[in-house]
Amino acid sequence: MTAANKPTEDILVRDVFGIDSDMKVKGFAEASDRVPAIDPTYKFDPDTTLAILAGFAYNRRVMIQGYHGTGKSTHIEQVAA
Structure with missing residues (x-):
């Protein structure tokens, strides 16, 4: 990842995710x-x-599990959004 492609802004979890x-x-x-x-x-x-954010912050894998249609992919999408 080049310097131009790295995240630079500090995001407060409290403010963005409630x-x-x-x-x-x-x-x-x-x-x-x-x-x-x-x-x-x-x-x-x-x-x-x-858990997802900690995985991003510390470059670790996070396993999200659940039945189909329970929102696993949507959760990841909305964290990324």
Whole structure:
């Protein structure tokens, strides 16, 4: 990943995801055409969201499991959005 492709902005989890956490993650200042659209009605599950964000922050794998149609892919999309 080149320097131009690395996230540079500090994002407060509390402000963006509405989760009671002091966690900060890196993000991009502007969305590219590869970023999914934000769904303003999406409700983030706090534990799953924090696990996903910790995986991004520490470059670790996170396993999200559940039955088909339960929102696993949508959750990842909305965290990325």
